[in-house]
Amino acid sequence: MKKVLMVLAAVVFVLVGVAVQAQSKTLSVLFYSPELQEQYNDMIQQYQKETGVKLDLTVLQADYRSVLTARLNSGDTPDIFMSSAYADNETYKDYVYDLTKEDFIKNLEPTALTGVTLDGKVLGYPFLVQSHSFIYNKKVFKDAGITKLPTTMKELEAVCVKLQAKGIQPFATGFKEFWVLPQTAWQALAPLPAAYNGDYAKFVADLDSGKLRFQDIKEMSTVFDLLDLIKKYGGNKPLESDFNDQCAALANGKVAMIHQGNWAEGTIRKTNPDVQIGYLVGPTADAGKAGIMFDSNQTIRIAKDRPNTQAAVAWLRWLTTSAYGKAWIPSKIKQISPIRGAAAPDAQLAQETSAMLAKNVPSYSWFYQRFPTGAEKDFGSFFQGYLAGQTTRAQTLAAIDSDYAKLVAAR
Amino acid sequence: MVAFKKRVSRGVEFAALTFPALLAIVVVVLVPFGMSIVYSFSKWNGLDKVPVFNGLANYVELFTNDPALLAALGFTLLFTLALVVLVNLIALALALALDQPLRGKNALRAAFYVPNIISLIIIGYVWRFIFSKGFDTFSAMTGWPLFQASWLGDPALAFVSTVLVSLWHDLGFYLVIYLAGLQTIPRDLIEASLIDGAAPLQRFSKIVLPLLMPSVTVCVFYALSNGLKTFDVILSLTNGGPGNATTSIALDIYTTAFGQGRFGYGMAMSVLLFLLILGITLFQVTVFKNREVES
Numbered sequence: 120m121k122k123v124l125m126v127l128a129a130v131v132f133v134l135v136g137v138a139v140q141a142q143s144k145t146l147s148v149l150f151y152s153p154e155l156q157e158q159y160n161d162m163i164q165q166y167q168k169e170t171g172v173k174l175d176l177t178v179l180q181a182d183y184r185s186v187l188t189a190r191l192n193s194g195d196t197p198d199i200f201m202s203s204a205y206a207d208n209e210t211y212k213d214y215v216y217d218l219t220k221e222d223f224i225k226n227l228e229p230t231a232l233t234g235v236t237l238d239g240k241v242l243g244y245p246f247l248v249q250s251h252s253f254i255y256n257k258k259v260f261k262d263a264g265i266t267k268l269p270t271t272m273k274e275l276e277a278v279c280v281k282l283q284a285k286g287i288q289p290f291a292t293g294f295k296e297f298w299v300l301p302q303t304a305w306q307a308l309a310p311l312p313a314a315y316n317g318d319y320a321k322f323v324a325d326l327d328s329g330k331l332r333f334q335d336i337k338e339m340s341t342v343f344d345l346l347d348l349i350k351k352y353g354g355n356k357p358l359e360s361d362f363n364d365q366c367a368a369l370a371n372g373k374v375a376m377i378h379q380g381n382w383a384e385g386t387i388r389k390t391n392p393d394v395q396i397g398y399l400v401g402p403t404a405d406a407g408k409a410g411i412m413f414d415s416n417q418t419i420r421i422a423k424d425r426p427n428t429q430a431a432v433a434w435l436r437w438l439t440t441s442a443y444g445k446a447w448i449p450s451k452i453k454q455i456s457p458i459r460g461a462a463a464p465d466a467q468l469a470q471e472t473s474a475m476l477a478k479n480v481p482s483y484s485w486f487y488q489r490f491p492t493g494a495e496k497d498f499g500s501f502f503q504g505y506l507a508g509q510t511t512r513a514q515t516l517a518a519i520d521s522d523y524a525k526l527v528a529a530r
Numbered sequence: 531m532v533a534f535k536k537r538v539s540r541g542v543e544f545a546a547l548t549f550p551a552l553l554a555i556v557v558v559v560l561v562p563f564g565m566s567i568v569y570s571f572s573k574w575n576g577l578d579k580v581p582v583f584n585g586l587a588n589y590v591e592l593f594t595n596d597p598a599l600l601a602a603l604g605f606t607l608l609f610t611l612a613l614v615v616l617v618n619l620i621a622l623a624l625a626l627a628l629d630q631p632l633r634g635k636n637a638l639r640a641a642f643y644v645p646n647i648i649s650l651i652i653i654g655y656v657w658r659f660i661f662s663k664g665f666d667t668f669s670a671m672t673g674w675p676l677f678q679a680s681w682l683g684d685p686a687l688a689f690v691s692t693v694l695v696s697l698w699h700d701l702g703f704y705l706v707i708y709l710a711g712l713q714t715i716p717r718d719l720i721e722a723s724l725i726d727g728a729a730p731l732q733r734f735s736k737i738v739l740p741l742l743m744p745s746v747t748v749c750v751f752y753a754l755s756n757g758l759k760t761f762d763v764i765l766s767l768t769n770g771g772p773g774n775a776t777t778s779i780a781l782d783i784y785t786t787a788f789g790q791g792r793f794g795y796g797m798a799m800s801v802l803l804f805l806l807i808l809g810i811t812l813f814q815v816t817v818f819k820n821r822e823v824e825s
Contacts, residue, residue: 185788188576210577210791295682297769358683358772359662492575493790504773507685518597529575529792 145173146427146434149190149197151183152417154385158451165443172430174199198427199434201246204234204418205488208242209530215242216423221432223439231415231457234488244435245415247448248455250472250482251302251380252411253399254387259287259375270409272344272402279352282375289352291368291377294506295361297499301487302412303349303378304502306401307342309483310408319486326490327527334516341404343505343512349378350506358507362386370394380412381454381468398471400480410481413472415457416488491526498522570797576787581794588798599799601774602782605689609778610757612693617700617753618746624701625708626734639709643702650699654766657695658682685775688768692776696763700756704749711745712738740823747818751811758807779803 150159156178163174177197179186187200191214202211218224218241224232227245235243255268263285269275279289293299315322325331333339350357354374363386365377370390376399377383387394400409421431438444439458448456453466455473463473476482487495498519505515570588574581592599624642628635645653661681669677681691715738723733739746761780764770770777770785777785783803787796 182788185784188788188791192576210575213577213579295771297771355678356662356666356680356683359680364662493785493792496785496789500771500773503771504775507683507772507775509685509773509775521597525792526790529573529790529795 144171144427144430145175146198146431148174148176149183149187149200150176150178151180151201152382153178153180154382155452158447161451162438162443162447166434166437169441169443170433170437172434174434196422196425198422198425198431200420200422202243202418202420203488204243204245204414204416205485206491207418207488208235208237210492211420212237212242214420214422216421216428216432217242218244218421218432218435221436223436226439226459227457228459234415234484235418243418243420245457246417246419247382247452248413248415248457249380249382249417250398250411250413250455250468252306252378252401253376254369254379254383254396254468255376255399256369256372256374257395257397259372263287263375268399270400270402271406272341272348275399275402276348278375279348283352287372288354288368288374289376290349290354290357291365291374292349292353292357292360293362293365293378294350294353294358294503295364297496297503299362299365299378300346300499300502300506301495302380304342304346304498305487306378306412306483307345307403308336308338309401309410309412309486310403310405310481311486312336312338313405319484319489323486323489326523329524329527332516332520333523334513334520338404339516340512341402343515345402346502346506358503366390369396381466381472384466384468385453396467398468398475400475408481410483411472411475412485413476413482414485414488416485491523491530493526493529494523497526566797567801569794570801572794573792574794575791576793577791584794588795591795592798592802598774598777599779599782602777602779605774605776606758606760606778609689609693609696609760610754613696613700613757613760614750614753616693616697617704618749620697621701621704621749622708622742622746624705625712626738628705629709629712639705642705645699646702648699650696650762651766653695653699654763657691658767661691682768683772685772688772688776692760692764692767695767696757696760699763700753704753707745707749708742711742715741740821743818743822747815747822750818751815754811754814755807758810759803779806 159176159178163176167173183201187197187202190197191211196214219239221241224241228248231245231248232241235241235245259282260268263282265278265281267274269278282289293303311317311319311322322331326333353360360368362379362383365374365379366383366386367390368374369377370387372394378401384396387396398411400411402409419435421428421435425431438447445456445458445461448454448458449462449464453464453469455464455469456462463470490498501510501515501518501522504510504518505512510518569581571583571585572581573584573587628639632638665677665681668674679687681687719737719741720733723737728736759780760778761784764776764778764781765784768776770781779799780803783796783799786799787793
């Protein structure tokens with residue numbers, strides 16, 4: 120009898136559990152950036168506590184785009200997902216909800232909205248404002264007696280020579296990661312050929328139409344010079360260095376510099392919590408224009424015409440206007456929030472970014488995100504081939520041009 | 531009449547018993563395969579609701595304007611050749627050794643088979659770690675140039691690395707097939723040759739090898755088709771790099787379809803890969819079958 124009662128009780132518990140489950144709303148979410156997993160979970164718990172709505176989160180990195188594409192075209196659409204800004208507005212325009220008329224959009228910095236706007240429609244929500252450039256270990260620089268920070272290619276090379284003389288490897292390259300290579304490379308081109316006067320839209324439009332080819336951009340030689348320099352001073356296995364290797368080597372002072380963004384700070388600090396790091400400007404062809412790359416690229420998108428679309432929009436509103444939501448990015452993720460008047464994060468690279476912007480150090484948008492889908496991975500692999508000695512500069516440029524044309528045609 | 535009835539009822543039985551399996555194969559293999567052939571004549575970015583039919587354009591590009599595919603084809607053929615030759619020679623040699631009355635041969639057989647149980651993706655990551663971090667430590671300990679070389683960063687060495695890791699993983703499987711083949715060789719033939727005074731080498735080439743041909747056919751076939759469609763170990767070990775030095779056709783198809791969003795073209799590439807594998811393996815099986823003998 121006792122046994123029967125126990126079984127009955129168990130059945131009742133299960134049934135009640137199922138009923139409660141069915142009542143609460145669940146939104147499916149697909150994000151990338153696994154380094155933020157803890158912060159994602161913290162936010163999800165808080166949101167469930169405040170509203171009872173559950174977010175069912177999947178976080179991926181390397182195959183993110185493949186999985187997203189497969190889920191979208193098989194009808195298993197996530198209610199909330201992430202993508203890049205710029206070119207991805209066009210890519211996902213048939214699937215995403217137009218946020219233009221939502222009240223909370225006006226709470227965001229207008230500069231952060233540029234990258235998510237297509238034909239006047241706000242098709243995404245800028246998640247983070249990020250920066251990338253060369254990061255250096257302040258202690259290593261000080262110990263090597265480097266007081267003046269390099270701003271040109273020549274000065275950067277002089278610093279490398281000095282570091283190497285002291286027995287310190289100047290760079291951890293990150294060349295194994297397909298996304299680090301283009302980020303490093305395109306920063307050297309960020310001021311653009313003078314004729315474009317910084318007009319990225321026109322620059323990319325000319326590339327798209329084939330009017331401009333990479334082979335004809337004489338500033339590309341600076342890009343290759345920079346990559347060669349990093350390879351030369353990047354240890355004896357420059358093509359095997361990945362993100363984790365970069366962060367660990369910089370944190371424990373094994374290398375002096377890496378090319379990364381402020382998202383790397385958490386990983387760097389995990390290896391060495393007391394490390395002092397800062398940004399160097401990235402050398403460009405025009406010596407006076409060295410700066411940092413600063414933009415909101417990671418974009419949250421809401422799937423349209425879904426039963427949960429409005430619930431997902433409500434979540435974004437909460438993220439923008441609630442006390443927890445406003446503090447989430449600066450105090451938990453420790454990066455710069457796109458929300459107007461948000462607190463400054465307690466992170467060295469984010470603070471350094473703000474300080475550099477305040478001192479009018481040039482900052483450039485992530486213009487390469489305007490290149491067609493797939494360009495990042497393809498160009499990363501071409502640059503990698505160049506650095507491995509597979510192709511010459513001319514061959515690399517020819518490969519980039521022909522690939523670019525194919526990607527444009529595939530749109 | 532009775533015989534006819536019996537034949538009909540057996541036919542019904544046969545159909546009824548194979549139908550579930552047949553249905554599963556049709557639904558999950560044949561239908562998608564047919565669809566990919568249809569899609570291979572279209573331009574589709576994977577996201578548009580309707581693909582645009584573009585005739586033979588994909589196939590024209592495939593044969594006239596795709597240097598990346600040509601490079602991938604070159605790598606794949608070279609990789610397959612290396613794998614087929616090495617895996618079969620080594621597995622056969624090991625099988626002959628482990629067929630002898632050795633101490634601890636069962637433990638050895640298990641040891642060679644274990645890597646085969648682990649997923650190739652994981653093996654790729656493990657070896658990636660060994661080649662970079664592990665070799666750094668070994669190099670600090672021994673100072674041997676072997677460990678200082680950039681096994682994943684140098685195009686030629688990266689090729690060797692992918693072959694070595696695949697070999698390490700696959701060996702056990704082929705070893706088992708060869709061992710099973712050796713068990714089927716009648717002892718009396720071996721004994722007869724011993725009495726006739728055949729040297730070990732003669733015995734191997736005149737008796738063991740001809741009788742082992744069915745196993746060789748199977749093993750070479752598997753090695754060929756696995757080599758030609760190799761994907762997972764490369765994805766996790768080198769991701770096709772440095773540059774495109776280790777990009778196989780399957781990986782090229784994957785990046786073309788999912789990375790560049792060119793699904794139609796990717797399908798055309800898969801059709802080509804299918805025909806390539808079909809052609810090569812059919813040729814191999816026909817040639818090898820002719821060399822098999824009855825004992």
